[in-house]
Amino acid sequence: MSKTFQIIFFITLIITGKFSIAAEDSRQLVKLPEIMQNHMLSNMRDHLESINLILLKMTNDQLDQAADIAESRLGMSSLKLHGASHMAGFMPEAMRHAGTRMHKAASRFAIKAQEGETLPAYKALTEITSACVACHAAYRIR
Numbered sequence: 001m002s003k004t005f006q007i008i009f010f011i012t013l014i015i016t017g018k019f020s021i022a023a024e025d026s027r028q029l030v031k032l033p034e035i036m037q038n039h040m041l042s043n044m045r046d047h048l049e050s051i052n053l054i055l056l057k058m059t060n061d062q063l064d065q066a067a068d069i070a071e072s073r074l075g076m077s078s079l080k081l082h083g084a085s086h087m088a089g090f091m092p093e094a095m096r097h098a099g100t101r102m103h104k105a106a107s108r109f110a111i112k113a114q115e116g117e118t119l120p121a122y123k124a125l126t127e128i129t130s131a132c133v134a135c136h137a138a139y140r141i142r
């Protein structure tokens, strides 16, 4: 096949929709009452802000403060703050587990950070972010 022919061939496939560039959205839709949706998304924005603050503290060698933020805003101590028990009732079981994995990873990170060694702390931080990614890959609420 000549180069030009190959290009025309692929463009035709794309235009006729036989070959889609955008990946299919295979995430499971979890329907929440609107007020819960807003609550959950606001928690999520707080999660992202917390991760950012943790990174800022870590780059300043303030591992103790990184640990405090992780435990109080993402860890097992944060469940009440986020209304987790109320929220959990609306989630499928596997999604609840994904949430628990994230909270537990954050508490484990807090312990690692308190130990004061940067590299193991960064490693523990990636376990938190991996838990964020895993849930996002599987579920959507809108």
Ligand code: HEC
Binding pocket: 041, 042, 044, 045, 047, 048, 049, 051, 074, 095, 096, 098, 099, 102, 128, 129, 131, 132, 133, 135, 136, 139, 140, 141, 142
């Ligand atoms: C138990 C599942 C779960 C976990 C764990 C989770 N998220 Fe989410 N997150 C979601 C869902 C579901 C949405 C909404 C996706 C959609 O429908 O658009 C979302 C949305 C978001 C949004 C968008 C908020 C907005 O206002 O649109 C941000 C930011 C976010 N998550 C950050 C995080 C971060 C950071 C973590 C980890 C520290 C995390 N999330 C952990 C399920 C999760």
